[in-house]
Amino acid sequence: MDVPSPTEPVHRQAGADRSNPTEPLPLTFASAAGPKAVTGGVTARSSGRTSASRRTRRILIALALAILASGHSGLGNLGDNLTALRSPIERTAASWRGAAQVVGDMAMAAIAEEPNLGRLTGAARTPFCDDVAAEDQRPIADAINLMRRTAEGERLFRQLVDAGICVGTDEIPYNSGYAYIVKSFGSWSRSYINIATRHVRADEPDVLAALLIHEATHVDRYLNAEACTYEESCTVLANGVDLEEEIAAHAAEAEWWIQAYGKDGKRFAFGYAFGENELVKAYLRGPEAFAAYVRKIRSDPREATQPSD
């Protein structure tokens, strides 16, 4: 089997952004971050404390109004409340107690929904690329530790480490990440995985772990000469996407999500996690339906204009 010539990039495989852009984040979640940020600002400045506290108060009042506006009057069942929070159009007035309870319930739901994975055995250094910002290192390290809690995740991780392939970040306008895979003088160590910074900073370690599984699967198929490009047998979509490679990488991603949350997916899934649940649903409909689904989500013409390194 031919290995592409040294120093030539053999592959750059991107992962599509599968968030649900039409679905806004719950307003209370966005607002809840407010006071923390304000407190930081006040502490950082020694002068201007009075106007800063006035500003804090104003922001807290705005926060109260935001919570009230996004609440729900009937607190009969948590499911209804979550629906209400996700659909601002339906919002009605609510009591403070009600809004606080919804936020509390959502926090409880999040706590109760830890991925159902085994414990990590054996530490290993996260293979960061050189230019990863300090603030991005913790979320990536956490996601790698989560990824490694399945046997396949651990295998993929060890393979990255053994081959000297690093994990970095990039501003990627449409896709979630990509793997740049190159063999140079017999070594794969110039290869790397880049994840979109918005994912690294989205505070969704499970989604980040699933994306790492996706990209590490691309790496795996190249390192082990399983990629369709070796035999030039790929179905290449109009935007340049190699369909068979994406089907394999998305399948690995779906399998990891199933191991973490079961076949019904994550119960309270917002933002990007919602997209992972959708992927699992399609995966469980069987190979043909899954191939059609991957073709659909990966046919966007914007994929043709992604960053080139």
Ligand SMILES: [Zn+2]
């Ligand atoms: Zn991909």
